[in-house]
């Protein structure tokens with residue numbers, strides 16, 4: 001739904017403060033000669049326990065693939081990624097650096113991101129995981145097309161999409177939007193800081209609320225610490241995970257910057273993050289994570305290309321030529337009353353993995369080009385909308401009755417304050433299906449809160465709403481609710 005600038009700023013909270021140059025700060029630290037550049041084995045011997053959590057299908061076996069001809073291999077390379085893996089964790093812990101190490105793509109491309117040295121928007125990058133037929137053990141796992149050691153072509157395992165989330169505390173709403181499309185996640189913890197940091201806690205809680213079960217913990221920046229410090233930090237991580245759903249999550253020591261243990265990380269992802277089972281034959285549903293205009297300034301009207309919507313399909317298929325509906329759509333204020341007008345458009349082309357295809361299915365990042373006026377989609381104005389076939393989408397809500405479940409503590413602030421009950425007239429930040437809105441509480445009952453929404457959202461009864469409240473001028477995660485009819 002298109003948002004006015006002022007509303008967006010309010011939802012996001014204050015802009016991230018200017019940070020001193022991070023590169024300087026980190027590179028100043030002393031390196032331990034024992035740990036730098038040395039592969040580390042995974043600390044965790046309990047990796048198996050984390051497999052197949054909550055029935056996301058059977059864990060993948062690593063039997064070798066049948067030999068395939070060049071044509072088959074090329075088709076796989078060009079195929080749609082099969083799942084979205086999030087990179088989450090506290091600011092500066094190395095999410096974007098690891099995304100680049102895994103995919104070759106630096107996702108902080110906006111000028112504001114480059115200037116501040118932090119991620120502001122969600123970043124997207126795809127990669128093919130591969131295996132060298134001649135290497136042994138975890139060393140087989142790579143993203144390179146040729147094994148440097150054996151000089152042989154490596155084999156395709158799986159193509160996945162990464163979603164790089166911002167870690168800055170003021171960008172929690174963006175992280176929460178990203179979490180709705182994540183099928184699994186990597187939580188980064190910097191080994192040179194005490195664990196947990198506030199957003200380490202808050203992001204892990206967000207994963208838990210979003211129902212993401214398969215999580216790998218990356219203990220990053222091990223090149224900056226001594227072995228002793230790495231072990232101490234590892235114990236802090238273990239203690240932090242105790243009692244959460246991620247108690248047995250594997251913890252992999254990594255240096256994202258130097259590319260240490262990336263092979264072990266890929267193997268671990270392959271072991272514990274099976275491709276989720278989804279229904280390609282159901283009514284299609286695409287969650288819009290971004291929307292943009294691809295026309296260069298000055299393009300003549302006859303040469304203009306229609307608006308692009310990017311995101312993830314959670315079920316069903318979308319094809320070139322399909323007529324689609326976008327909800328809530330355009331939000332208009334008429335005579336002091338807010339109404340959302342669903343948009344109807346046609347898919348002009350389907351894109352995934354850098355290629356144009358005829359059809360898209362559930363899985364990793366996809367994009368569709370539509371016949372929408374580029375002005376309607378620019379700068380992520382349709383983020384948080386749902387796309388499906390006309391008349392088949394969930395309903396639009398202007399008002400929500402929420403069945404509220406609050407956390408005990410505010411996890412994202414330095415002191416873990418108690419979460420007080422929701423108050424009358426309180427202003428809450430609500431994240432639903434990748435969209436976000438502000439809700440003003442106007443009625444309270446036992447475990448129930450009714451909110452009037454500043455912007456409408458599209459959802460089904462029973463869908464989960466993530467609730468944040470303003471604590472010390474920032475929106476902090478305080479719980480979730482289910483939409484009650």
Ligand SMILES: Nc1nc2c(ncn2[C@@H]2O[C@H](COP(=O)(O)OP(=O)(O)OP(=O)(O)O)[C@@H](O)[C@H]2O)c(=O)[nH]1
Nearest residue numbers: 091092093094095096097118119167221255256257
């Ligand atoms: N020494 C060392 N520095 C690292 C490592 N990984 C990341 N860094 C540095 O840490 C700083 C932050 O890295 P980013 O990748 O931008 O961190 P981020 O988690 O994406 O930050 P936000 O997106 O803003 O939350 C940069 O200066 C990186 O070069 C590592 O393994 N070792």
Ligand SMILES: [Mg+2]
Nearest residue numbers: 095096118119
């Ligand atoms: Mg980043």
Ligand SMILES: [Zn+2]
Nearest residue numbers: 132135147150
């Ligand atoms: Zn090899």
